[in-house]
Amino acid sequence: MSKKLISFLFMIMAAACFRAQDKAEKALELFSEKYPQEKVHLVFNKNSFIAGENLWFKSFVFDGYDISGISTSLFVELYDSNKVQIGKKIVPLINGQGSGNFTLPESLKEGIYYVRAYTTWMANFNEDFQAIKPVVIYNPSSPQKLVPNTDSKWTAAAFPESGTFIDGINTKFAVRLQSKGLTPSDWSGYVVDAEKPDVKITSFKGFDQNVGAFSITPQTGKKYQLIVTDSKGNKQAIDLPPVADSGIHLKVTSGNDAIKFSLASKNIAPGTLYKVIAMINNQLVFKVNSEKILEKSYSIPTSQLINGILQLTVFDAKENVVAQRLCFVQPDQLKIKKPALESLSLNESPRASNSFTIAQNPDQEGYAVLVLDGNSENPEDENSMLSTLWLTEDIPSKIYSPAQYFAPNHNSEALDALLITEKWKRFDWNAIMAGTYPIISYQPQPYISYKGKVTIQGKPAPDTDMNLLFSMPDKGMKIYQVKTDSKGFFSLRGLIFEDAIKFSYQLNDPKIPKEQVQVIFQPDFSFVPLKGNLPSNNYILVQRTGEEKPAPEIKRYMVTKSTQNTINEKATLIEEVKLIQSKKDKTRELNEKLSGPLFQGANETIFDFVNDNNNSAQGSMNILQWLQGRVAGLTLEMDMGNYVPKMRGSTVNIYLDEMRIDPSQINTISTSDIAMVKVIKDFFAGGLGGSGAIAIYTRRGGITGSVSNSSIPSKLKQITLNGFDKETPFVSPIYGNDNFNSILQDLRSTLYWNPYLQVQPKEPTTVQFFNNDDAKSYKVIIMGFDEKNFAPVYYSETIK
Numbered sequence: 001m002s003k004k005l006i007s008f009l010f011m012i013m014a015a016a017c018f019r020a021q022d023k024a025e026k027a028l029e030l031f032s033e034k035y036p037q038e039k040v041h042l043v044f045n046k047n048s049f050i051a052g053e054n055l056w057f058k059s060f061v062f063d064g065y066d067i068s069g070i071s072t073s074l075f076v077e078l079y080d081s082n083k084v085q086i087g088k089k090i091v092p093l094i095n096g097q098g099s100g101n102f103t104l105p106e107s108l109k110e111g112i113y114y115v116r117a118y119t120t121w122m123a124n125f126n127e128d129f130q131a132i133k134p135v136v137i138y139n140p141s142s143p144q145k146l147v148p149n150t151d152s153k154w155t156a157a158a159f160p161e162s163g164t165f166i167d168g169i170n171t172k173f174a175v176r177l178q179s180k181g182l183t184p185s186d187w188s189g190y191v192v193d194a195e196k197p198d199v200k201i202t203s204f205k206g207f208d209q210n211v212g213a214f215s216i217t218p219q220t221g222k223k224y225q226l227i228v229t230d231s232k233g234n235k236q237a238i239d240l241p242p243v244a245d246s247g248i249h250l251k252v253t254s255g256n257d258a259i260k261f262s263l264a265s266k267n268i269a270p271g272t273l274y275k276v277i278a279m280i281n282n283q284l285v286f287k288v289n290s291e292k293i294l295e296k297s298y299s300i301p302t303s304q305l306i307n308g309i310l311q312l313t314v315f316d317a318k319e320n321v322v323a324q325r326l327c328f329v330q331p332d333q334l335k336i337k338k339p340a341l342e343s344l345s346l347n348e349s350p351r352a353s354n355s356f357t358i359a360q361n362p363d364q365e366g367y368a369v370l371v372l373d374g375n376s377e378n379p380e381d382e383n384s385m386l387s388t389l390w391l392t393e394d395i396p397s398k399i400y401s402p403a404q405y406f407a408p409n410h411n412s413e414a415l416d417a418l419l420i421t422e423k424w425k426r427f428d429w430n431a432i433m434a435g436t437y438p439i440i441s442y443q444p445q446p447y448i449s450y451k452g453k454v455t456i457q458g459k460p461a462p463d464t465d466m467n468l469l470f471s472m473p474d475k476g477m478k479i480y481q482v483k484t485d486s487k488g489f490f491s492l493r494g495l496i497f498e499d500a501i502k503f504s505y506q507l508n509d510p511k512i513p514k515e516q517v518q519v520i521f522q523p524d525f526s527f528v529p530l531k532g533n534l535p536s537n538n539y540i541l542v543q544r545t546g547e548e549k550p551a552p553e554i555k556r557y558m559v560t561k562s563t564q565n566t567i568n569e570k571a572t573l574i575e576e577v578k579l580i581q582s583k584k585d586k587t588r589e590l591n592e593k594l595s596g597p598l599f600q601g602a603n604e605t606i607f608d609f610v611n612d613n614n615n616s617a618q619g620s621m622n623i624l625q626w627l628q629g630r631v632a633g634l635t636l637e638m639d640m641g642n643y644v645p646k647m648r649g650s651t652v653n654i655y656l657d658e659m660r661i662d663p664s665q666i667n668t669i670s671t672s673d674i675a676m677v678k679v680i681k682d683f684f685a686g687g688l689g690g691s692g693a694i695a696i697y698t699r700r701g702g703i704t705g706s707v708s709n710s711s712i713p714s715k716l717k718q719i720t721l722n723g724f725d726k727e728t729p730f731v732s733p734i735y736g737n738d739n740f741n742s743i744l745q746d747l748r749s750t751l752y753w754n755p756y757l758q759v760q761p762k763e764p765t766t767v768q769f770f771n772n773d774d775a776k777s778y779k780v781i782i783m784g785f786d787e788k789n790f791a792p793v794y795y796s797e798t799i800k
Contacts, residue, residue, distance in 0.1 A: 072092065116131065258301050350774070366784065
């Protein structure tokens with residue numbers, strides 16, 4: 001998203017001071033172009049769990065500061081604290097978003113577990129940038145229990161701004177605390193001359209459990225020491241870096257209107273050439289290259305920049321890095337689109353119906369929505385979608401409660417101090433300038449992809465036509481033709497299906513006996529083993545005493561697990577659940593009924609002529625003309641008297657009931673005979689490598705390309721291909737229905753969970769949920785991403 005925006009700013013700011021691009025700029029340009037950086041945010045349906053429950057998750061995959069279009073599959077794994085894998089899932093990414101669940105085994109011991117999420121593209125880079133999120137899982141029958149680790153020792157470290165500490169130059173220091181457990185919330189420090197330890201030169205109080213800051217003007221020959229103490233009397237002494245008698249110091253101030261910086265120097269010869277480069281998300285946004293750089297202050301306007309981490313790097317004439325600094329762009333003007341809640345109808349009575357609407361937004365396609373009992377912990381309080389997007393997935397070191405830096409009452413000075421303690425680790429300047437780039441071992445495949453090899457009597461079958469026969473419930477048998485290459489291989493790319501599909505195959509050549517033909521499939525995707533260690537956490541396990549009773553929170557979880565099992569059973573008995581269907585649901589059902597497994601695409605626009613009685617296509621002579629202007633990027637060109645559809649300049653294939661047809665045949669299709677049209681904009685298996693299609697389905701239900709009988713000839717060999725893992729539905733009770741009257745106690749903490757709440761652009765969206773037995777307030781979390789305006793959509797508040 002931001003490449004055009006940032007490049008434009010770069011030209012405006014830097015055109016006057018450009019010289020020929022040097023090694024650093026060229027290396028950065030190549031890295032930005034060929035090695036985009038994905039990152040993952042995970043949110044769970046609640047903050048902690050009990051063995052035997054379901055853990056639902058929602059994922060957002062970003063490419064830098066935009067929603068990612070690189071990967072279409074997300075790999076999610078569950079580990080125990082010993083790095084033993086408990087489970088794994090592969091989920092599709094639709095517009096960079098995915099969801100799924102883990103059913104936690106009853107036998108899991110109480111402890112800290114870890115959910116790891118990554119794409120295959122991310123596996124080409126440092127594992128530190130993959131999402132590994134700890135999760136608390138309780139089990140009252142375990143011999144040990146979890147308790148917060150409050151006794152773990154903490155360490156402190158001091159970081160001078162830009163990494164330099166020079167005689168006579170006032171320098172800002174950031175002090176960073178780290179611990180395997182919890183760092184102290186109340187701590188302070190002071191600086192002394194090592195030869196006069198009783199005289200405080202300056203003192204400060206920590207901003208939060210991560211960082212504090214102070215400033216000092218050093219003198220050559222003196223040794224300075226930092227003393228840090230917490231409220232319990234624990235103390236640590238740290239030597240500050242030696243004072244240099246010459247060098248460059250970079251001072252940075254990040255304001256709402258501009259990022260201002262200057263270079264202070266000591267014993268530097270006049271006319272010495274320095275260069276300063278500023279980048280966001282590995283993209284150059286500002287450059288100054290001058291012999292007079294030490295004599296001026298510079299300002300980078302923020303009006304056309306985006307929120308995010310900006311890295312300033314100072315190079316000498318030989319392109320050695322002499323100073324670096326990270327800061328955040330507009331920390332007090334976060335560009336967040338906050339959904340407006342309207343028509344709140346809240347009732348504190350046990351099991352009462354509650355609802356609210358989300359105001360209409362034509363730029364938003366959908367939301368992830370979570371409603372919790374107001375007394376429950378919010379899974380977004382520790383690390384929110386905002387802190388993932390703007391901080392933690394680029395800064396992999398342990399940060400206590402990173403969400404605080406983007407909360408409404410955040411401390412921007414604390415965030416700035418935190419960034420002083422960090423360096424940009426997505427790449428190393430010396431490495432990329434030397435031409436050392438990441439080794440790409442994994443390419444992102446479109447959704448589920450398989451490689452197939454056809455052999456006849458054990459020998460490859462080159463340039464051979466073969467039919468794949470899919471037996472589809474209520475659709476008969478779908479037939480698709482593939483052709484092998486010169487070595488007998490073919491590919492099925494862009495498959496989107498859950499669980500497994502079964503099909504048979506036969507060659508088109510009747511002279512070749514079926515018994516001599518064999519097809520072997522190999523997936524074009526794989527889970528990547530975790531090589532590094534799991535991160536530390538803030539808990540320890542202690543022995544549970546024999547007479548110890550579960551804590552109130554655990555008792556609630558135990559009741560909820562039993563209640564949820566009853567809810568699931570009751571929900572399967574009522575037809576009302578199935579009848580609450582929106583038009584989108586009916587269109588989805590029509591698509592599933594008419595489309596075969598190879599004609600399912602994630603990026604597809606569907607026009608439903610069955611459920612939309614007022615469809616204007618009925619009066620059109622040509623369905624292609626009707627589509628023009630209704631599908632972004634679709635254009636028509638006249639060729640030999642026929643309309644030829646194109647997408648992004650490339651010709652789009654047309655299919656009638658999933659059989660390819662020529663554009664000249666379109667005029668023979670009456671719009672009154674059409675049940676559905678969909679435009680697929682990316683890879684799908686039926687295109688056999690193509691990048692899009694217009695698929696037209698007639699009201700006959702897809703006779704063309706189908707066989708009337710629904711059974712596959714028994715003599716044909718059958719193959720099973722595994723797809724995405726199926727997500728267990730999240731079921732909530734519908735009180736007022738007699739089936740739920742038998743529920744004795746309802747202590748659910750998660751009252752509503754919908755990872756894909758669909759919205760209508762011209763009307764508000766309603767969320768309805770039922771109260772538990774004692775909730776008096778509700779925590780509402782709404783998340784999404786506005787791709788048009790390049791902004792996260794985020795709401796996290798308690799309502800009453």
